[in-house]
Amino acid sequence: MNIELYISQLLYRYQCVTVPGFGAFLTEIQSAQLIESTHSFFPPKKMISFNAHLKNNDGLLANHIAQAEKTSYEYAVSAIQYEVHNWKKALQENGLFSIKNVGNFSLNADENLIFTPYDQTNYLANSFGLSAFVSPVVKRELFEQKIEALEENIEENEVIEFIPERRRTSAYLKYAAVFVLGLGLTGAIGYPIYQQQIANETVIVEQSVQKQVQNKIQEATFFIENPIPAVTLTVKTKEQKMSYHIMAGAFRDEANAQKKFEQLSSQGYKARRIPQNKHGLFPVLYGSYATFAEAEKAKQEIIKTDNPDAWVLIESL
Template identity: 40%
Template sequence: MQLSNYIADLLYRYECVIIPGFGAFLTRNQSARIEQATNTFYPPSKVLSFNRQLQVNDGLLANYVASAEKCSYETALQRVRKFSAHLNTELNAGNPISIKNIGEFSLNEERAIQFEPLNKQNFNTASFGLSSFVSPEISRIIQGETVVKTDKGVVNLATQQRVSRPYLKYAAVAAIALTASGFAGMKLYENQVQKYNFAQRQKANSLVENQIQEATFVIENPLPVINLELAKQIGKYHLVAGAYRLEENADKKIEQLREKGYSPMNMGVTRYGLHQVIYASFEERIDALKKLHEIQRDENPDAWLLVQEID
């Protein structure tokens, strides 16, 4: 089903994707790891889980479906609800269900939902192109000393080899000495360069200060300072009150919400030619969902959450 692809797309971007009326998929980052027993390397990934308690529509899935299929939000929401009803019907009938690229659902003896994620799907975008692999264990061989019997007695070849090549020791000492002298010369050169650069910066700063002093002038009658306080919406989580074809209707809605104590704003014209009016904006998703549930319960059950960066 196409909706399973949309859900998978959102799991790459968000930590929580809710299917209204069914439940929510949650992701948690997991670092790269090595399984010692099998010498298997696993890249960074996201651990996928399911929460049956989160069923309230936050607008994320329906808004993404509307954008992908170029349809209205209401049409997309209706399709999402139909998909959720199908999942609940199959589970209640005792039939296991599978969502492509995500996982499988079933009911246990207590009629509780069991979710088994598909481990082959990695929703961590930082691990794109990486896969698990098995590395053979590295064997380290320690070579022992070779002993040979001669007419003069027992001879250790490894010791004899070290003794027979004393020039290697002197060559190593010479290399260290050359390296030290080269390093000292390089440090001396760097100190000279730093002193020269510092002197040039001092000259440049002095020249700039003189030019600034020459360009200074005084205004005898300066204009009074005017402080303007403009309301600015911050955050990418917006609670949508409605969408209007005519801009004057959107302005009326903004006035009504302002009288109720909200901080409304016109988000501009969408690709469908509608003016979206929002109650307020939030930086944190959890704060936006809390306020959304309150508005849906007490004032507007059709309010929904829009996730969008403000330019």
């Protein structure tokens, strides 16, 4: 089984993809870039790095392979182990090997693993369809030379004198102006007086209405002889869906599954039993978690104290 394709698929969706027994591929989002010297623009992308110390099986890759290949989880784990064995063998024999669309691995003089990622593949889904491009230099026209040329063509400055034309105005226009001025003064003096009168009348009406309302309130008396008892409402909150579960084991006999469930519950775990799977087994869980970080932390504690073979199941239950 070639697991390179499944690693590439998971890198589009997750920030960490662990290959059990080999290491983990980590992704980090890099913002769009502009290189001014070459006028090149690059879209946002996911930068891939490798950590050889993260080798524990988190169940992500094996579950994805099992669902894609329609096979069991155990078979997927075995296929991963076989592929990792081939990778290590290629490193020992050739000193390097490649994972398609992910990167190259090689050994340095100190036998340390060196990872070189591919730059051609962008695993950031939001940048789908975007590619790098080079923009031509924007040339700005200089207008100073044109202005100097125009100034040289002007030989002299001509002064134009404007002489206003005298017109005869009729006498009746003077009287009309005096009449309009008188109307303006009358309006300027009378309008504030009119506004003040309206404001005074409005205050009188508001005081009268308010007094009548107060009298009505004083006359009204309310009596409740048989008050309705208080009603207590119980609001059911929607349970948060858990997608990350720590697997304790899967049993062929349902009685053994129930026994394991009761044992974990007595030890203080929030144990769960889930329905029988397609292989006829009855799974038992240590507990369920909302985030992968919480599940991973709890798994490490369980591995140290109770079960070294515990692993994370990723499924919406």
